[in-house]
Amino acid sequence: MISFKNAYDQVLQHILNLGDETVSLLESTGRVLSEDIRADRDFPPFNRSTKDGIAIAFSAIEKGITRFKIEGVLSAGMPQQTLSKDTNCFEIMTGAVLPEQADTIIMYEETETEDGYISISKTPNKGQNIHRQGTDEKEGAILLKKGTEITAAVIGVLASVGKNEVTVKKLPKICVVSTGNELVEVEDKPLPHQIRKSNSLSLFAALERVKITPTLLHLADNQAIIEKELEKALNNFDVLMLSGGVSKGKFDFIPDALDKLGITKVFHRVAQRPGKPFWFGVQNEKQKVIFSFPGNPVSTFANYHVYFLPWLKKSLGVEAEKHTVILDEPVQPHPTLTLFTQVTTACHEGKLTVKTLKGNGSGDLVSLALADGFIRLPQGETEIPAGTAVDFIKAS
DSSP: OBOHHHHHHHHHTSOOOOOEEEEEGGGOTTOBBOSOEEOSSOBSSSOEESSSEEEEOHHHHHTTOOEEEEEEEEOTTOOOOBOOOTTEEEEEOTTOBOOBTOOEEEEGGGEEEETTEEEESSOOOTTTTEEOTTSSBOTTOEEEOTTOBOOHHHHHHHHHTTOSEEEEEOOOOEEEEEEOTTEEOTTSOOOTTOEEOOHHHHHHHHHHTTTOOOEEEEEOSOHHHHHHHHHHHHHHOSEEEEESOOSSSTTOOHHHHHHHTTOEEEEEOBSEESOTTOEEEEEGGGTEEEEEEOSSHHHHHHHIIIIIHHHHHHHTTOOOOOEEEEESSOBOOOSSSEEEEEEEEEEETTEEEEEEOOOSSTTOHHHHHHOOEEEEEOOOSSOBOTTOEEEEEEOO
C-alpha cells in the first residue's frame, strides 16, 4: 500500500498526449485550445462612441461655440462619415464609428435640442467618451494562448476574430466498465439479492461534463469473459475506467486479467479512505491508461475527482485548479490514512466554509447527492481545529 501523495504523483506521471483536432466553434465549448489565437485586426477596429449623444470637433469649444447644427444621425454599423465643419455635429449612438473631423462626444443628458440645433450645457473634455482604435489590442497580438479552456467568454473572443473552426486538444476515448453479477439495468426490478447499476452511470454523467461521451460496458464475474472483453476494450479505447472487482474477494478478477493482458501495474491499494483498493496501470507502448476504482459509490466518485480529473487536465496541458476552504468545525484525521471527507459549503464573511457530511460509509449514494465536494485531511493524530484552511475538491 502506498501513500496518497505517491499515488497522486504517479498518476500524473502517466499522462496521454493524443494530438489535436479541429472542431466547429459552437462545438468547442469546454475544450482546450491547442493554438494561439491572434487578433486579425485592431481591437476596437475603429474609434467608436461609448455614449449616445453628439459628436463634435473640440475646436468649436475652443472658439466658444456651444450650439451646433445637426448634420445627421449615426448608428452602429454605418460606414464612417465626415463632419463638414466645426459648427455642426452628428447625433451618434453607442458603438457607432466616430466621424472624421470629430474628436469629442457629449452625452444627450448634457444637451438640449431645438429646431435642428443642439446646445450643450456643460463644457466637455477633449476626446471624451471615445473608445480609441487599437487601445484594447493591436492587430497580431495574442488574445488567447494555447492551453486555454474554452468558456462562453472565450467563444466570444474566438467569434470576434473569425474563428469558425478551432484547433483543440483531442480528448481520450474512454470505456467505463462495471463488473458484478449483482448489478441489473436501471429499468429492471432487482431481485432481493440484486441492485441497479449506478456507478457507471455516475461516471458517464461526470465525463459528459468534461465533453467526453464514454462507452459503457458491463462484465459478469467470470474471469474468461473479463479477459476477453477487456482485451477488446484495450484495442478500441485510450482509457479504461473500471468500477469494482479490484479488492481481495474471490471474484475480484480485474487485477489478474489486466496483468495477463500486458498491463503494467503502477500501484494497487492506497493509504486513503474512501477508495483504498484503487488499482492504476498503463500500457506504455500502446498509450493505454487504466483507472480501476473500487466498486463502492463514494469510493468511485471520490477517486474520479481526486485522480482522474487532474490527470485529464495535465494530459490536455491545463494546470489543475487548487482550492482551499475553511473548516467550520473541528475534524479528526486518521492516524495512517489520508481522508477524503464529504462536506457541504457555505459562504461566511466572504470566505468559503465547510461542514462535514455524516454518511453511512462508502456505499452511501444519498450522501453523494448532498455533498458539494470533499476535503482532504492528511493522516495524523491531532484534531484539526475549526478555522483551519484545508484542500477542497469540488464535486461535479
